[in-house]
Amino acid sequence: MLEDLFSMVKVRFNADQTEDNRKKTDIPKGLLFKCPRCRNVTLADEFNKRGKVCPNCNYHSRLSAKERLDITVDRGTFREFDKNMISKNPIDFPDYEQKQIALREKTGLKDAVVTGRAKIYGKDTVIIVMDSNFMMASMGSVVGEKITRAFEYATRNKLPVIAFTASGGARMQEGIVSLMQMAKTSGAVARHSEAGQLYISVMTDPTTGGVTASFASLGDIIIAEPKVLIGFAGRRVIEGTIKQKLPDDFQSAEFMLQNGFVDMIVDRVRMKRVLSHILRMHNYTGEVQSK
């Protein structure tokens, strides 16, 4: 009898499980969002309605460059630079061209950054937006060149630069050429800075590696979105070095704020207003003629 009881429990337990499983498989992909920070699951509708922010922990999830521009610049004011730039294969990396062709088709992007000029509440600015959908926004020749040109354009035209950074780091498929983009972009930031112009860096998920170790960390003002990943070395690399697990908030925006490497954390819904205020405080008040 006791055995029967157990077997009943077992049957029930299994029934529950299979029902659970069936429920799971019935849900079409993309209907749920599982937060990588708090692991909470929410309906994708709810998550999207909040601008891709986790309703549970306020983690600000990744946006495409287009989504970012849509919520950041005045409608119809964006003029893109260097639209048609695509990468070559400097170290003859196997299958690099094919991979790029496939990604261009899939994402509609030519590479991992979109640059241009636009207005934010009527104020002209140069804007740089990285898109992690393209090879985790790693920095190779195209990313380096477009960012450098954007800074040079801003220097010539006495414009501020706002850069939304996101990147897995240098693009190893382009070898040493990608490492040099770190020096190149940092040099362009230096010249823009020497010309007395403002650079605001907005770190979004994830800002890591060679991008953290170059232009992303060089803003006059550095803003981060809540709960995003910011760091230099990969988490697993560090865990491998120290042979222990790291706390969840390690390399978060909040960790960077606490350690003094970020000026402020700003929610996505307030971002445009905050950027606008900062521009005005630096006497960028309106239209600037391009040279």
Place this chain on the structure above:
Amino acid sequence: MSELTASQRLDIIRHKGRPTVNDYIPMLFDRFMEMHGDRLFGDDGAIMGGIAYFKGTPVTVIAQVKGRDLAENQKCNFGMPHPEGYRKALRLAKQAEKFHRPVICLVDTAGAFCGVDAEKRGQGEAIAKNLMEFMTLRTPIISIVLGEGGSGGALALAVCDELAMLENALYSVISPRGFASILWKDAAREREACDLMKITASDLYDLGVCDYIIPEAPGGAHNSPEQTANNISSYISKALERKLKKGLDELVNERYNKFRIVGEFNEDPRSDK
């Protein structure tokens, strides 16, 4: 010069008798006086800096230190700098600018250290700041890769007017080991990665990153540190002669352009796809 593969050169630079900056500095410079600390946090044993004479000219020397034995390696953290190392380098470089001394950087690192404290103290920011400040530093900078040039950790001392590499030195965006583990999830395929990545001095010369290749003693620097040091020394003489006669505006502009032109891309709209 011999035509060795990258992985054969990896063996040479890992030879236990490979000379380090501790061997080279006394052979290259006179009256080297070491200067410690970043004035912010501490003193990093992985980067050694100071002032010295090079053939009678005062110079600032900034060098990445690898150990020759376990005790030395513990002191220098196996040549992997923390942020305070890069900040010390920047402090000494700024001092060199103030007193119109050329800066000689000796690069030899597997990479910037990856650890909890390094992250807390801003490894990324420290490297970024060096790239920006070295780019506009108004005094000549000569960088020489002696063995391993590991990624951003090496680049932080290699924004310069001329980059030279020892014949067997390697300089890469990521260590061959890291490359293999990311790409093939198998760190053991390091040698294969090494040969694929185009990281030898002659590869980098062809890619326009390395300006001069300095010959080592036959078979590798360990066979004759003195002979290798002589070659480095005659290179530094010529490099300083080339750079010291330039005006500072010209020097800094040329440095910007040296990095500005690196990158391979296509802009023809017909190549769109």
